[in-house]
Every structure is written in structure tokens, then in C-alpha cells.
Amino acid sequence: MSNFYSGQNGRLLIDGTTAAKVTSWSFSSSMSPLATTSLEDTDQTFINGIRSMTGSARLYYYDDGSTNSASTLIRKLIKTRSGSDPGKAAQSENTTLKLQVVEGTTVKDVEMEVLLTSASMNMAVGEVLSAEVAFQVNGAPKGLSL
């Protein structure tokens, strides 16, 4: 029988710790082919070129007395100034994300080291506060079992 997956099978791990209140994650992998078309060719030809991966995740921002996963990610990107110089602050941190599809004890995932490229929070009437973070994968994934 075929197994299909939905949001209830999704899980996100941040540096090995399961993130809470994740509403979505996504990733996209692409490759830029290198054209090898030469004079007198009638159709374009290509060879494999550079690959890249990007992705995003959306998490609810909540308070359970300690930190929350949305805050964890936001703090990896945003750093406060360390002294009187407004132009100087710590660098953003790379982090390891695992985007998982879980069914019982079966876990399929993609593990990657990422650089957070954006984080945005939206507060609006009638909506739960959430954070949207986007990331750029550094190099090839560490693991892939999807």
C-alpha cells in the first residue's frame, strides 16, 4: 500500500533539537547548467553546473517560560551591537537543520548546514504571531534519505 504524507508527518530539527510549533518547511534545489553549444549546432547542449539549495520555514512564536524555536532561529541571524559602535556586532551563526518526514519510527530527512538569510515576523489582528525564516544551504547536504 502506498504511503502518503502530510503536515502531521513533518518535523524540523535545529542543531539536533526538535523545533516546536513549526507550521511549514520547504526547500528548493536547483542546478545551473553550463551551455556547451558551439558553432554549427542547431540545438543547445549542456553539462551539469553548480547546484544550490535554499529553503524556508514558518514557526509560531510562543512563550512557555523558556525560549522557543522561532526565537532560536531569529537569534542566530540577528545579533545586537556589542559596544558603542553601531556598526559592529557578532556575525550570524550557521546552523544545522534537518527537514524530516516522520511516520512511526521511520524517518526520512535531508540534513544541511545553512546560513539564515532572512527572518520576518508578522503581528496582525486575528492571527497568531509567527516567524518566517529563509535560509541558504552551505554546500551539499550532509545527509539525504528522502
Next chain:
Amino acid sequence: MTYPTTTPTSRSFSYGNYPVKTSQMMDGFETRILLGSKRTGVEMQLQYNNIADDLAKNFLDHFESQKGTYLTFDLPAGATTGMSSSLAGAIPGVSDTQWRWAEPPAVTSVYPGVSSVSVKLVAVLV
């Protein structure tokens, strides 16, 4: 060593000109003196994009074998691939002509094992 037979990705050439000495006279008239009977200064620029490093090295080896811009050589038919024979015959279109490197080949690495090479040749009377 002969010039590599790799088919170029793109090609452009300058048709050259006859050696003409032009002088502006004090009365405003222009005087031109034809100094030769053959067109000179024909240049060809060839671009080889995304080729294997081994093929790219062939251009370096050829440049080396020609002592850089010193020696002359015949241009292979591959350099005019894609042109009609009449247009190809117009390059350089001058008898007793060979080619030499106008400048060293420029190699750009674009991917592991893959490079692009820019070549500039000039036709010379021999």
C-alpha cells in the same frame, strides 16, 4: 603542434584594412597614400565556453609551441565552422597569409574540470 580543432562557441573577426597613409594638408584637403597591395590587420577572436580542462590546455600548449606571438601557423577549418564557405573564404581573404597569436589565451575556470578560453589571433603576411 597544430592549432586545436575544438569548435568555438562564438567568433568575431575584424576585416582589416589596406595600409593607407592619410595626411591632412594645411589647405584642408586630405591626401592618402596607398602603401601596400594587400589588406592587413585581420583579427579573429574565438571564444570556447565550458570545455574540458584538457581541451583548454591544448590552447596553452599551442601558444607555448608557437613561442607565444612569435611563430605563425595555419588556421584549421574548425575555426570557421558554421560559416558559409564564401564568408569563410573571406577570412582573411588575402593570399600568403598565416596566423599568429595576438595575445596569450585567457582561461576562466567555471566548474571543476571545466573552463572557458578566449583566443585572439591576427593574420600576418608571410
